[in-house]
Amino acid sequence: MKNLVFATNNRHKIDEVNSILTGSYRIISLSEIGCFDDIPETSETIEGNALQKARYIFENYQQDCFADDTGLEVDALQGRPGVYSARYAGEGSSYDDNVVKLLEEMKSQANRNARFRTVIAWISDGRELFFEGVIDGAIIYERRGASGFGYDPVFVPNGYDQTFAEMPPQLKNKISHRALAVKKLVDAILKKGK
Numbered sequence: 001m002k003n004l005v006f007a008t009n010n011r012h013k014i015d016e017v018n019s020i021l022t023g024s025y026r027i028i029s030l031s032e033i034g035c036f037d038d039i040p041e042t043s044e045t046i047e048g049n050a051l052q053k054a055r056y057i058f059e060n061y062q063q064d065c066f067a068d069d070t071g072l073e074v075d076a077l078q079g080r081p082g083v084y085s086a087r088y089a090g091e092g093s094s095y096d097d098n099v100v101k102l103l104e105e106m107k108s109q110a111n112r113n114a115r116f117r118t119v120i121a122w123i124s125d126g127r128e129l130f131f132e133g134v135i136d137g138a139i140i141y142e143r144r145g146a147s148g149f150g151y152d153p154v155f156v157p158n159g160y161d162q163t164f165a166e167m168p169p170q171l172k173n174k175i176s177h178r179a180l181a182v183k184k185l186v187d188a189i190l191k192k193g194k
């Protein structure tokens with residue numbers, strides 16, 4: 001089985017990508033390559049942060065790798081929290097803090113349209129490539145469901161009645177922003193004969 005280093009400190013992302021890949025690749029976590037660093041994410045774009053994380057590992061640990069940066073873009077909030085999704089309620093905020101802030105800001109908004117956007121940056125033999133996955137949906141008024149992470153309890157993808165946190169993880173991992181981006185990554189890896 002081929003190894004792929006995933007430049008993330010988020011355990012939920014690793015679990016999801018493992019489930020999306022269904023055993024065709026082995027995901028290597030940062031701790032397995034001896035990296036316990038807090039990787040900087042200072043870009044103002046999702047693409048920029050994905051690349052910053054992947055480059056950090058490539059440059060400091062000499063490893064081909066990929067990184068995922070994801071944002072929730074809410075139309076009524078002019079695309080916020082977007083690239084700031086992890087620290088929407090402030091530096092060090094929890095998933096719960098961020099959801100509380102989002103629901104508060106959305107309290108009186110009629111337009112509930114939003115989307116998750118994932119950008120994967122892949123560095124392979126020094127080449128940098130990007131893969132995007134987007135899923136449109138709506139922000140509901142109160143959280144529902146206990147699986148998933150982040151904003152999953154308040155996001156219902158278009159065409160479904162359940163939030164990402166209510167649906168079985170296998171369904172989220174079939175249709176999600178991350179699944180769409182990972183599928184493009186896998187196609188590129190296969191094309192390259194890796």
Ligand code: ITT
Pocket residue numbers: 007008009010013041068069070071072085086087095098148149150151152164176178
């Ligand atoms: P790494 O940078 O170490 O990969 P992170 O948690 O900081 O992990 P991001 O900056 O990409 O990752 O994530 C931004 C936030 O967006 C994250 O903290 C979650 O709150 C949210 N998020 C990301 N993916 C999500 C998903 O699939 N479902 C719900 N919320 C998600």
